[in-house]
Amino acid sequence: MAYAQPHPRLSVVSNSSHSSIDHLSPTTSSTRFSLPAVPTPQAVAKPAANRPNIYDRPLNKTRNAEVSASAFAFLFSEIVQYTQKRVSGINDLERQLNTLGYRIGTRVLELMVWRSEGSSKTPKRELKLLSVLMLIHTQVWKAVFGKAADAIEQSVENADEYMIIDNDPAIERHISVPKDMSQLSCSSFTAGIVEAVLDGLTFPARVTAHNTPITQFPNRTTILIKLEKSVLEREELLKK
Amino acid sequence: MSHHLFLLSPSDTPLYSLTHQSTKPVPTVTSPLASNLPTWSTSAFAGTLTALSGASSATQTTSGGAVRVGGGQDRHVIQMIANAGLDVIEDVMRKENTMYLKSVDKFNEWTVSAFITPGNMKFVLLHEGKNDEGIRAFLMEVWELYVKTMVNPFHTAHTAIRSGVFDSRVRGSARKYL
DSSP: OOGSSSHHHHHHHHHHHHHHHHHSSSSTTTTTTTSOSSOOHEEEEHHHHOOOTTTTTTTTTTTOOOOOHHHHHHHHHHHHHHHTTTSSHHHHHHHHHHHHHHHHHHHHHHHHHHHHHHTSSBOOOOHHHHHHHHIIIIIIIHHSSSSSSEEEEEOOOOOEEEEEEEESSSTTTTTOOOOOGTOOOTHHHHHEEEEEEHHHHOEEEEEEEEEOSSSSTTTTTTEEEEEEEEHHHHHHHHHH | OOOEEEEEETTEEEEEEEEEEOOOOOOOOOOHHHHHHHHHHHTTTHHHHHHHHHHHHHHHHHHTSOOEHHHOOOOOHHHHHHHHHHHHHHHHHHHHOOSEEEEEEEEETTTEEEEEOOOOEEEEEEEESHHHHHHHHHHHHHHHHHHHHTTHHHHHHHHTOOOOHHHHHHHHHHHHOO
């Protein structure tokens, strides 16, 4: 039932403004001398009518909508500052950012696939690890950052490790990490998104972010995916 | 003819369930009991099932005198069939790359169809009779409604869906397609 109500903060704002208009306006004298606290049914219904229910909104409306980069940079900087005040150490901070990203990732996955497959007669799911990794490299990156990631590689040493490389991650463009925190990669947020997508598609993995600067791209970041054993075993079985 | 829909989270927590009585006429499927029963139910679980159905009011005795198990509309029997179907669903979803898995399991008159969303949510539908196209369209609409629910920041993977609007929308498309 919570969805039927408008956003609590908005409803407070609009209700109070509505009742204050009631008090000031000479035409509505009915409430003038009575108790003002009780909102009339119309006053409650009004904001609901202005603001459509989430089930009334088409999901494709914001498909090509873009978010202002400066607004996002500001929001993300606040997120990092807020988180930093509540953690002890870099590892903890990265874990928190990862958790926040995870919440985004579950939604990105479902919405993104709905937008591409929702109108199809036989919507498909990805079953193969490689196609899932390609999906993350291109589709997810496009949905979240507006462009595909720059590279995807398999680790030479470990068969269960894959790396997605972004030469200039959008979320770090306006972040300069202090020297004493040089290990910190704010792309842990992105790692969380990737982890959620992999989890959702039943390819559980541990995903971390690392700074791997090179001379042309000082911001270059590697998202390291370490897949769980069960995933690789299943891949083996599927090959047969 | 009735339909039972369950929305299960990736950790198999039921988030929403719906029972829908269809008004549309159905071509009745009259197949003998024996052929409808999966093989395992006659062996390992038969005792449990008889006991289960014995407790329910809707146990029907067929003309042959055999007890028809699970044939009632009892909630716990329905839930058990839906849960039992999960095993088959999880097997099939490893091999099939479609989201809509039609008629994955059968139990007496019930057919189990499922829909797996990319986020691994499972929509399990118990139905009688055959209506592939209608069920597909219904489940697609449920998916859209579910996506709208889950992009809400206040929804988590384990919160039950209690929205009245969601409920009425699902009922609406059930009336339309089932």
